[in-house]
Amino acid sequence: MTSPRVVVIGTGYVGLTTGACLASLGHAVVCADADQDKVDRLARGRIDILEPGLAELVTSGTAAGRLTCVGTSEKAFGRFLRNAEIVFLCVPTPMGAGGLADLGILETVVRQISELLPPGCTVVTKSTVPVGTATRLTQLLRRDDVSMVSNPEFLREGNAVRDFLHPDRVVVGSADREAAEQVASLYASLNAPIVLTDAASAELIKYAANCFLAVKLSYANAIAELCDRAGADVADVAAGMGFDRRIGKEFLAPGPGWGGSCLPKDTSALLQLADSMDFEFRLVRAAIDTNIRQHKRVVDKIREVVTGTRLGSMSGVRLALLGLTFKAGTNDLRDSPALAVAALLREAGAELVAYDPAVDSADSRIADLPFPVTDDPHHAARGADAIVVLTEWPEFRELDWHRLATVVRTPVVVDTRNLLDASSLSRAGFGWTGLGKPPRSAMATVPPSRRAVEAVPTPVTTPA
Known part of the structure; x- marks a missing residue:
């Protein structure tokens, strides 16, 4: 069976990791980015992202001819899009006004590629997006012959390559079951559990998971403060908790707080979603x-x-x-x-x-x-x-x-x-x-x- 032709738009943590890892699984992948300087650096083997194993995958994928990097302004990008079977959208969705995810870049990209996509193509949102985004993007595409799929990423910075190649699960959601199964097939060789669902559920799974981790980290920091006051040792307390399979050992270490590119914006976005549905999510707050x-x-x-x-x-x-x-x-x-x-x-x-x-x-x-x-x-x-x-x-x-x-x-x-x-x-x-x-x-x-x-x-x- 011929490997699907995959185009990944965006070469940040998620996009470049997705492209390089899919290429390592044997798929033909094109990674595209609007930043031509970044593309040129990638072509010279320069990786701006500090991510163990990523540079090696980019180098090996490029050498094997399975991974190609292009700028979205290059003529070649349009040619690759017209022959694509699956297009991953991995562009930034930063925190916007009021805590909502800013979908401006994502929506702009969808409008730009709409007329270039071949009939039967599947567009996949890999970026973290609010519930309902798949429906919104389907309307923007205005293509009844193109399917929209949600396939959220669960990559930890510093462990992104390992997380991609050894996932706890792969979540794929769409109103088009055939398109969802096509995307899921990309991960078949990983032997990971596949969660096939609707797009809204897939989008919410991402937020629900990240916000649960934020709650767990805040709980660990609160327990550490209680240990300070009570004269207890948080390491022993965390160890005693972590042996409980219902709790697990991860995310129990205290620290100066949680941050990064995901947890702050995802917790804010979930609060905004809850507020829009007249639900006060006090636990996340x-x-x-x-x-x-x-x-x-x-x-x-x-x-x-x-x-x-x-x-x-x-x-x-x-x-x-x-x-x-x-x-x-x-x-x-x-x-x-x-x-x-x-x-x-x-x-x-x-x-x-x-x-x-x-x-x-x-x-x-x-x-x-x-x-x-x-x-x-x-x-x-x-x-x-x-x-x-x-x-x-x-x-x-x-x-x-x-x-x-x-x-x-x-x-x-x-x-x-x-x-x-x-x-x-x-x-x-x-x-x-x-x-x-x-x-x-x-x-x-x-x-x-x-x-x-x-x-x-x-x-x-x-x-x-």
Whole structure:
């Protein structure tokens, strides 16, 4: 059987991963993007996205002739579209006014390709879209001979390739059963459970799943705060919970809050959907409020460590921030809780210097940050009153902490990810405090007014 001719429009995290992975499964795939410079970089083997395994798949797919990248302004794009059997739409749907997903780019693309699609073609929304979008796009297409299918992605940044090739499930929804089965057949070799449903249900599954994860993360952070107050150990509490199969071990690690390109906009979009249907989704609202409160709670903990009280002045306090991306394994800064905490620290008067292994000091995305970003963690730590871990990069465990102790003003670490080993830090002369960890002893080297507590951090899992 001949492999379907697939066109993927959009080469961001979702689009490029979708195209490269489908090509690795043996399908003939064309990835198209409106950004010609990005397409040219892809043609030269340059991948802007930090995603393990993706560059290798793009290179191998291109070399095998199964993966082609073109600009949407190129003549070749129209030719590929006219011969396409399946077209994936993987363009941005950012948060718009009031929290609703902005479908402007998606709708523009649908209008542009409408007349170029061959009869019998299937158009697939991979982007996260509100319930009812498939119906809306069908009306925009104005093509009775073209089917619309919803096939939401469930890719975690930093794990996108693995998630695509080893999915928990594949969700496909459409009013056209034959078209839905055609799309599902693309994933046949993965042997994953297939959920065939209507388009509205498929669209809602995506939001329902992501918002549940947001609720779980906010719950984990709330439990960590309760552990702080009760003298319990959140690592042990999370472990005890995680062995329950109904709960699971994932998404139980505390942190400075959740963020990224999905959870903030998806929770807001689900609230908007609920409001439009006269339903007050208080549980999701509480998860969002808890997440915002978490940023302030982390700042309060930092304030208490460096001043001795949660009401102490942060004016002139110098802090070294380790981590800016919203999680380890990605260079994505969108809605990063690290940046949210940093903003609050700046408002409180703290002086900040940041280091992140995935963010170069010359990165244009950080040009407007009100604090410097350095390429050397030792430079960030120089003269610091505390080192604050905001992203769970494994590399931070391997830093030369003995050397760092010689350049800081006060050897204290506030670990908002419970990432580091307190015993190792103690041997280097550092005090350590985390989230939801019971106090064991104070470091004698830390002045009483700036004394941190030591506890052994044993995170159960890393949140996505």
